[in-house]
Amino acid sequence: MRILGVSFDNAEANARFAAKQRFRFPLLCDTDKTMSMAYGAAKGRASLFPSRITYIIDAQGKIEWAEQVAGIDAHVEAAVARLIGG
Template sequence: MRDFEVRGVRVLGASFDSVDENRAFAEKYEYPFPLLCDEDRTLALAFGACSSPEDSYPARLTFLVGPDGVVEYATETPDPAGQAEQILKRLAEPDRA
């Protein structure tokens, strides 16, 4: 997480779970970042992580959102292993203003 912090990048997670469920999950797995609760699927629908408010699970997606709120990078991440390294590489690209 330090690699992101020194670049001024905030990492957030999101799920369909409640505050209590997310809190328990974060404590159990020692998550070092906040988990957003998207119980009504509003965020997932807006970002294409689900297609209906009735969906049980969101797709695993990763987004890099710039300071201006524009999505700079998006990818499906069925296996999140190695995703941090990919984002750090993207952050280092010279065309990223």
């Protein structure tokens, strides 16, 4: 299992944010919002912030589960609960 985060910010801003939050996973840059739009986390390039959505994607790239969650900590908790609970 791999955990990745995605942000609209550049690499420098992401590095600062990830360090401040003590993330133990990579935070990817989606500055042109292409990935966020493809996964439904941004409505368009004018979006200021992506929706906080957690996805479980299988080895073949199929989305097995997705849920919008309120807080940063809830993302990992929601995914782990889903994986453990089936």
